[in-house]
Amino acid sequence: MENVENSAFDMSIVKAYLDNIFSPLATNPQHSVDWQHICNLFKQVVPLLDENAIDEIIGATALHPVPEVRKRMIEVFTPQIDQFPSVQQLLIWCMRDTDEQVALHAIRACASSNSSVFWPELYALLGRDASRVQANQELATMGLREAAARQVLRDVYERGLLSDFEELDPYLAKGTGDNILILKHEVDATDMVYIEAGPFISGLPILYKGVSWFAVDDLFPESTIDLKAFYIDKDPVTNEDYDLFCDQIEENGHLWCHPDETPGKDHRRSTLGDVRVEKNHPVCGVDWYDAFAYASWQGKSLPTALQWEKAARGSNGYLYPWGNNYDSVHVNDADRVYNCEFKSLEALLEAQSSFSSEEPQHFTLSIDELSGNTSPYGVHGMIGNVWEWTRSNYLNNTDIIPHFRALEPAIAMEDWSSWVVVKGGAWSSKAELLLPAYRGRRHLLFRSPDVGFRCVYEA
Incomplete structure (x- = not known):
């Protein structure tokens, strides 16, 4: 296939090529392959194919288990974006x-x-919120793919190609589901911190002016809330801890998984093999079902957004885990990761949306670093480094009740109950988001390199 002649290939040759290139790799996702070389070969072949052959390769690409294959083939097919x-x-x-x-x-x-x-697909990634495209200075926090979608839609909007977002805003269906089940077993609380029962100060004063680039919609007004006692992990779950859990899944099957989980789900994190994360870094590249299953394996659960906030702020409601004054020395944020001070929201979004396997050159830090990032209860690393999954529904802050078994993400995203509160900010965040009171959001099916988790135990 090194020298491609200028003639159309018949389907038998295409199928043989797919069998020789894709099938062996599908059975061994860790197989060492020069993907750029394969990509270059396909770039020569694809322009010579008819529509049936194109569809054959696209079908193999969409269902391929290796993310690198899917990523490279997008590059191959982009020139045909308006043709097929x-x-x-x-x-x-x-x-x-x-x-x-x-x-x-x-x-x-x-x-x-x-x-x-x-356009409707990009708009759905933004939670069907026109203000997230149009806003100049105030914008709720975004994940990496949301930032990229926003940049594309904003360009469409500014060029006058789309003026009315209502046409992209269909009715959002709401559904119901079964209660969450957790498989209990004996819990080891050695590396957990006890959070006593009682009230704590949640949210921020109405007149708080600390969030300048971002809308305050995701900040609840200050209030005093009473919670029952619970234990919380002293540190976030690490890559090493999580990979051990995946070994247990392979050995014992899906004993600890949520009943709503897609059958046969692969729980391996998307960052497996990424040299920028190490075994003692907080786990990232896991979705909500991954986090739930790990917590259940430990006999624990994911924290509610309020439990997480209390553990981070203490009973007196500190703005930050260490006190009321922000100190960048204690956190791993976007300025540290990209080695620059972002001066505008647009610059931050541009950096977030350009995330790749090469940039930034590092993101998470070890859980042992930044010792000053400790809450009044002694809980470590609660802001910066990675956002952390909770079990709270972003729509109403109640416990999430998933009902999306075997649905494609495109369908599940139409239901607002599929969006989950994440807390704490990450290596991709500016200081404005590194507030324990702030509520980020992520779709429960998405694996992102800036989202991890820790667990709680309610005795």
């Missing part, structure tokens, strides 16, 4: 990929097309 509807459907599919880097590649590819077919 199947290419457009591949990009829409990949926008909702559980691997963040695949989704980012798909979103960037859409920027090369003026086709309106992508």
